[in-house]
Every structure is written in C-alpha cells, then in structure tokens.
Amino acid sequence: MCELHEPTTPAVGRRTLIRGAGGLLLGGGLVATTATAAQAATSQNGWPAGSTSAIPVSGLSVGAATFPAGVRSGDVHTVLGYVARRFDNEVEALVKGWCWGHSYRVISGSTSLSNHSSGTAIDINAPRHPLGASGTFSSTQRSHIRSILSACDGVVRWGGDYSGRKDEMHFEINVRPGDARLAALARRIGGRGGAPTPTPIAWTTVRRGANGFRTTAIQHLLRQRGYSLTVDGSFGAITESRVISFQRSRGLVADGIVGPRTWTALVVTVQRGSQGQAVVAAQKLLTHRGYSLTADGVFGSMTATKTQAFQQSRGLTADGIVGPRTWAKLTA
Numbered sequence: 442m443c444e445l446h447e448p449t450t451p452a453v454g455r456r457t458l459i460r461g462a463g464g465l466l467l468g469g470g471l472v473a474t475t476a477t478a479a480q481a482a483t484s485q486n487g488w489p490a491g492s493t494s495a496i497p498v499s500g501l502s503v504g505a506a507t508f509p510a511g512v513r514s515g516d517v518h519t520v521l522g523y524v525a526r527r528f529d530n531e532v533e534a535l536v537k538g539w540c541w542g543h544s545y546r547v548i549s550g551s552t553s554l555s556n557h558s559s560g561t562a563i564d565i566n567a568p569r570h571p572l573g574a575s576g577t578f579s580s581t582q583r584s585h586i587r588s589i590l591s592a593c594d595g596v597v598r599w600g601g602d603y604s605g606r607k608d609e610m611h612f613e614i615n616v617r618p619g620d621a622r623l624a625a626l627a628r629r630i631g632g633r634g635g636a637p638t639p640t641p642i643a644w645t646t647v648r649r650g651a652n653g654f655r656t657t658a659i660q661h662l663l664r665q666r667g668y669s670l671t672v673d674g675s676f677g678a679i680t681e682s683r684v685i686s687f688q689r690s691r692g693l694v695a696d697g698i699v700g701p702r703t704w705t706a707l708v709v710t711v712q713r714g715s716q717g718q719a720v721v722a723a724q725k726l727l728t729h730r731g732y733s734l735t736a737d738g739v740f741g742s743m744t745a746t747k748t749q750a751f752q753q754s755r756g757l758t759a760d761g762i763v764g765p766r767t768w769a770k771l772t773a
C-alpha cells in the first residue's frame with residue numbers, strides 16, 4: 442500500500458510515477474487517485490477512513506523521525522508507536538524524512554482504501570525498504586522484527602509477510618475496531634490513549650576531551666554502526682568527527698557531543714545470541730561495573746546472567762536484555 446505516498450494530489454486516472462518517501466521512485470506505472478466519498482468508507486482492515494480532519498489522528502515521533510500525517514489516536518497510536526520505537530532500537534535507527542503515517546488514498550481500480558487512509562499503518566525507512574523488494578533486511582534484523590510482531594500477538598501485520606507483493610517498510614493494524622486484543626496489547630505495553638510512553642531515560646553526556654569507559658563504549662558502538670576508528674577510550678578529534686557523521690546520518694544536531702538523543706540513536710539493543718561491537722561495549726561496561734566478563738563480542742549465557750545481576754542492582758527489569766535503559770545505567 443505504500444505507493445500511496447505521493448505528497449501532492451496526482452490527477453485522477455492519470456498514469457503517473459509515484460514518488461515514495463524521501464523522493465525515491467518506488468515503482469512506475471502505478472496509478473493513484475484521491476479517495477472520494479463514493480468509495481469505501483473503511484480501509485482494508487475495517488477501520489473508518491478519512492482525512493485528518495475527519496478521523497482522530499495524532500502526531501507520532503521517534504527521535505528525530507516523524508510519521509506525517511500522524512497515526513490514529515488511541516490504542517492504535519500506542520501500538521504503532523511501540524512498533525516504531527522497538528524497530529528504532531532493535532532493527533534499524535529511524536531516519537528523519539523516511540517514515541510515513543496517515544495518507545488518504547486509494548489505488549485506482551480498487552475499491553479498498555489503504556490502511557494508511559484510516560491512520561492504522563506506518564512505513565519505516567521507506568527508501569531502504571522499497572515496495573516490491575524483498576530481502577531488504579538482514580537475518581538478524583528479520584529476527585528482531587519477528588520478536589516485535591510476536592510481542593504484538595497478531596495485532597500487527599508486517600508488509601514483508603504479504604503473500605503477494607512484499608512491502609517491507611510497512612506495518613499495519615491487523616484487527617478490526619473494537620477487537621479486544623488491540624486494547625489488551627495497548628494496556629500491556631503501557632499506553633494511555635495515544636500519549637507517548639514517558640519516563641525519560643537519564644543519559645550521561647560525553648564530549649571531546651573525555652577519557653574512559655564511556656568513550657570506549659561510544660567507540661565500539663560507532664564501529665558497530667559502520668564507522669572506522671580505533672578504540673582507545675580517548676574522545677579526540679577522530680571520535681568527534683565520527684560522532685558528527687553519525688549525527689548527520691540520523692538527522693540529529695551535528696555537534697559531536699553524545700547527549701541523550703545521540704545516545705538513543707547510537708545504542709543497539711543486544712541480548713542472548715547477539716554478536717559484534719555493541720556486545721563488546723556491553724561486556725566491557727559490565728566488567729567496569731564489577732560484573733566481570735570476557736569481552737569476546739558474543740552474547741552468551743554468562744553475559745545474560747551478568748546483565749540480569751546488573752539490572753537487579755539498579756532496579757531495572759531483569760530480563761538480561763541490554764536495551765536503552767540498561768545502556769543508560771551502564772554508561773551513567
């Protein structure tokens with residue numbers, strides 16, 4: 442359904458190249474028309490469709506990324522926000538300008554309105570996961586997507602699971618209005634009628650001139666993100682320039698200072714089975730905190746056990762998963 446993101450109204454019935462998010466051409470020859478009152482009043486998943494003045498829609502943002510023109514208020518907002526935040530933390534950082542929410546459109550020749558028309562679908566990092574392409578995620582990323590979907594108990598469907606044309610950027614509500622599973626899920630993940638889940642995480646700001654365990658972690662995380670630099674625990678000019686490059690790539694203020702937003706974008710959630718530089722960072726931090734580990738970059742049972750012990754000591758949920766809250770405590 443993600444050909445429906447032409448930001449201006451194309452002429453009805455005219456063949457047109459459809460512009461996707463971020464200006465990428467997602468595919469030629471698709472024809473979009475604006476929806477009219479004569480057409481279905483509900484989107485494919487059975488939710489009332491309409492313009493943002495006709496249906497309740499609230500803005501959604503994750504870090505610097507927003508989902509124009511928002512998503513449906515209430516439990517849908519809670520659930521899609523949860524998916525987007527977990528995607529950002531576990532699968533791939535959301536890129537500003539590459540994510541989309543409500544859009545009131547139909548496909549020509551079809552009577553069904555896209556689920557975007559009811560504000561019950563989102564697209565994430567569209568140019569990286571274009572409509573029709575499959576295999577745009579690594580197997581690790583796919584397993585994290587599976588984990589998010591399974592936490593959603595069938596309430597959310599991923600476009601990568603479509604039987605026909607794949608749509609890997611796309612996530613949508615897969616139950617009808619009033620379905621008790623949606624309300625139960627929204628309650629479980631802590632939403633309250635579309636309010637973003639607050640409780641801000643306290644991060645320690647790190648900048649040029651810093652030395653020690655925080656800088657070491659930042660350097661490993663930058664390496665995890667594909668930036669090349671030496672891990673020496675010393676925040677000098679090279680580290681600063683890598684931070685600036687990373688910030689630019691995420692649409693953050695490119696000041697070279699690792700503050701809350703940069704930390705949030707930089708950390709990678711790691712857990713049993715994870716491997717790589719982010720795991721090395723977590724292992725060194727745990728060791729620094731007195732939970733001694735070999736920094737081998739392989740998150741096995743020992744790392745999980747030490748993570749749980751650390752989490753318990755700090756009053757965190759002792760799930761053995763190093764997510765944002767645990768990263769923040771490890772680097773406090």
Ligand SMILES: [Zn+2]
Binds near residue numbers: 442557562564610612
């Ligand atoms: Zn979509």
